[in-house]
């Protein structure tokens with residue numbers, strides 16, 4: 079079917095705007111209201127005291143999370159960025175230690191490492207799953223490597239069996255950044271629960287949220303205690319608690335409030351429903367888009383499920399004869415919202431390119447705690463860089479609540495653009 083593309087002045091395929099994705103409902107309103115009326119909005123005390131572990135809603139939410147995800151301990155925090163910082167500290171990372179992390183992630187995966195004056199080392203990603211590549215992890219291990227930060231990007235677990243085997247062989251700890259994949263399964267277990275410590279974001283943009291917030295999960299009693307200490311003024315608590323190992327016992331206030339935890343209890347109950355919804359949308363996209371030449375739909379590992387925070391696609395732009403940016407503009411002009419090209423190449427951020435983080439003199443890289451010259455040059459992660467620069471395109475699945483009719487309209491817009499690619503040759 080030939081018709082003039084909207085980008086060139088033709089009629090747009092989609093003229094309405096879609097319903098905003100909103101996981102918050104009446105249950106959360108009532109839960110928040112009850113806490114406000116109780117007058118106890120946070121019960122935490124930053125001292126060795128019965129309230130060191132927070133108030134009733136914090137404890138209830140944490141118990142439910144532990145049960146839901148099948149782990150021994152769940153620990154709430156005021157953001158997942160805080161959670162990542164606590165995780166890196168809790169596994170006992172020392173200044174100058176190297177932690178391997180992918181660049182294809184939200185920046186906090188890497189800055190949490192830097193936070194403890196440890197050195198992020200970037201490993202490339204797998205071209206099918208977009209998660210950290212086990213082979214690239216191996217290639218980046220040095221005598222200074224102490225941990226791996228695996229990111230379950232877009233909604234699918236990293237290859238944890240391979241990663242845990244590497245960790246075991248080299249005596250490394252593993253952290254799972256599962257911010258984008260709550261509810262996804264990896265070989266029968268929830269993503270995030272296979273590492274030494276993992277966890278989820280509860281920020282406004284994720285599958286379920288409490289405005290801001292995060293949940294740490296671990297099966298390790300010692301790590302759990304250290305996470306609780308870092309969350310809540312460790313330095314003031316260790317003595318009373320009788321903790322003698324002071325490694326990284328510099329505490330913060332990473333505490334999540336009672337209102338958020340009360341809402342989190344309702345949100346957790348709905349998680350399965352929301353993930354099912356994203357999976358349904360993805361199925362419909364798969365059916366509609368898999369026959370488009372030069373477009374690759376998402377790959378899901380066998381024995382895994384995908385939570386589809388993002389629906390990731392790859393474009394063969396040479397075959398299509400059109401640049402990604404032009405295609406995205408054409409699709410946007412047809413009324414498709416939620417599309418993005420590129421995603422992240424964290425190693426190319428100014429902080430890493432200029433090696434200026436704490437202070438202005440290159441700390442920690444220029445200090446003698448940094449045991450070797452670590453490169454952040456363009457070229458160290460060719461797969462992630464190629465995706466970023468040329469071939470990756472993602473559709474944000476937690477932006478809108480799309481009905482089947484909406485999905486079909488979006489698919490129609492893709493087909494219209496694909497049927498009329500020649501119109502874009504000179505754009």
Ligand SMILES: *Cc1c(COP(=O)(O)O)cnc(C)c1O
Nearest residue numbers: 157158159184186257279280281
């Ligand atoms: C959202 C996100 C974070 C940070 O979570 P916040 O709760 O916003 O601090 C970290 N890593 C990844 C992969 C994320 O998507």
